[in-house]
Amino acid sequence: MQITRIPTNSHEEVLRVCDDATGLVAFIAIHSTQLGPAAGGLRMKPYDDADAALCDALRLSHGMTFKNAAAGLPLGGGKAVIMGDPGRDKSEALLMAVGRAVDALKGRYWTAEDMGMGPADMAVIARETDFVAGRADGPNASGDPSPTTARGILNAIRCTARHRLGSGDLTGRRVALQGLGHVGWQLAGLLHEAGAGLIVADMDRARCDTAAGAFGAEVVAVDRILSVEADILAPCAIGGVLNAKTVPGLRVKAVAGGANNQLATPADGDALHARGILYAPDYVANAGGIINVATEILRIDDRAGFVAEKLGEAEATLDAILTRAAAEGLAPHRVADETVLARMNRAAA
Numbered sequence: 001m002q003i004t005r006i007p008t009n010s011h012e013e014v015l016r017v018c019d020d021a022t023g024l025v026a027f028i029a030i031h032s033t034q035l036g037p038a039a040g041g042l043r044m045k046p047y048d049d050a051d052a053a054l055c056d057a058l059r060l061s062h063g064m065t066f067k068n069a070a071a072g073l074p075l076g077g078g079k080a081v082i083m084g085d086p087g088r089d090k091s092e093a094l095l096m097a098v099g100r101a102v103d104a105l106k107g108r109y110w111t112a113e114d115m116g117m118g119p120a121d122m123a124v125i126a127r128e129t130d131f132v133a134g135r136a137d138g139p140n141a142s143g144d145p146s147p148t149t150a151r152g153i154l155n156a157i158r159c160t161a162r163h164r165l166g167s168g169d170l171t172g173r174r175v176a177l178q179g180l181g182h183v184g185w186q187l188a189g190l191l192h193e194a195g196a197g198l199i200v201a202d203m204d205r206a207r208c209d210t211a212a213g214a215f216g217a218e219v220v221a222v223d224r225i226l227s228v229e230a231d232i233l234a235p236c237a238i239g240g241v242l243n244a245k246t247v248p249g250l251r252v253k254a255v256a257g258g259a260n261n262q263l264a265t266p267a268d269g270d271a272l273h274a275r276g277i278l279y280a281p282d283y284v285a286n287a288g289g290i291i292n293v294a295t296e297i298l299r300i301d302d303r304a305g306f307v308a309e310k311l312g313e314a315e316a317t318l319d320a321i322l323t324r325a326a327a328e329g330l331a332p333h334r335v336a337d338e339t340v341l342a343r344m345n346r347a348a349a
């Protein structure tokens with residue numbers, strides 16, 4: 001296996017990992033260990049080329065620094081990506097090679113599931129390294145993070161509703177939900193229980209039909225969900241959905257959801273603000289997943305207590321961000337970034 005260090009000014013350490021025997025080509029990016037060991041999932045995707053994979057690792061690891069800091073976790077930001085189709089190219093030997101590369105970092109980077117990976121894959125990686133979380137069993141195993149992610153998003157939706165709609169009571173509110181996967185499905189159930197009416201869209205029509213039956217959800221086509229009239233939009237599918245094309249057509253009062261990197265660019269957050277659409281910064285709203293994973297990394301025995309406390313803190317952080325944004329007429333994503341940088345500067349002092 002060849003591990004090559006890639007020169008970087010933006011990150012602490014970036015590695016290219018190649019293993020001819022297993023066909024592995026991966027990048028591990030450690031953005032920051034200022035607050036603790038870098039933590040962030042392992043993604044496997046058929047990237048167009050190595051540059052695209054490297055870019056993804058750099059962008060996502062940077063995002064993890066912000067997410068972990070916003071959640072008040074003693075963790076830095078990192079991410080790993082494997083080039084390849086998980087359905088075709090994933091093998092135990094390849095995952096074990098990744099495990100050896102993670103192990104060579106001696107705990108500076110902790111990996112976990114991301115797109116294309118599941119708890120069974122983490123169990124294979126764990127044969128080669130202790131620095132892996134999101135396992136189904138083992139010491140302090142944290143399993144699927146999605147239910148905790150969804151709980152955190154529900155809190156964020158209530159908080160955003162309090163600020164924008166005057167009440168966190170979701171009874172009778174209309175929520176447009178994009179994506180009914182691991183997170184979106186859990187969130188749909190929680191919103192239904194909270195009395196909200198759902199408008200849903202997913203590429204998988206069967207999931208929409210099940211949601212219609214289970215939650216009385218109104219189903220719309222995937223190309224309509226970003227322009228339906230609703231109180232709140234909850235993006236829970238893919239990144240970049242808030243962009244120059246979609247923001248002008250939104251007919252909601254607020255956006256709060258689970259997808260990572262919802263804003264295509266920071267300017268799209270400014271455009272939301274200019275339109276009076278209150279945006280709950282994604283990395284604050286969706287921190288439940290990493291909070292769940294952190295219980296395994298930090299070997300927390302009282303998992304339920306830790307998760308409840310940290311979810312409460314994440315909601316308080318969002319509340320403070322939205323309060324300051326309103327008081328100073330600022331866009332919340334700008335306030336969120338400033339809040340995180342101030343936390344990191346305090347920790348460095």
Ligand code: NAD
Nearest residue numbers: 145146149179180181182183202203236237258259260289
């Ligand atoms: P998932 O793959 O289980 O679900 C995604 C769903 O979105 C799928 O059902 C897919 O069919 C649907 N989808 C894809 N493109 C769509 C489109 N254009 N319109 C409508 N539906 C579409 O993923 P997930 O684990 O539920 O994660 C969803 C998002 O939340 C991702 O952005 C992920 O990075 C983020 N996130 C997840 C977690 C977690 O705990 N799983 C934590 C934090 C953030």
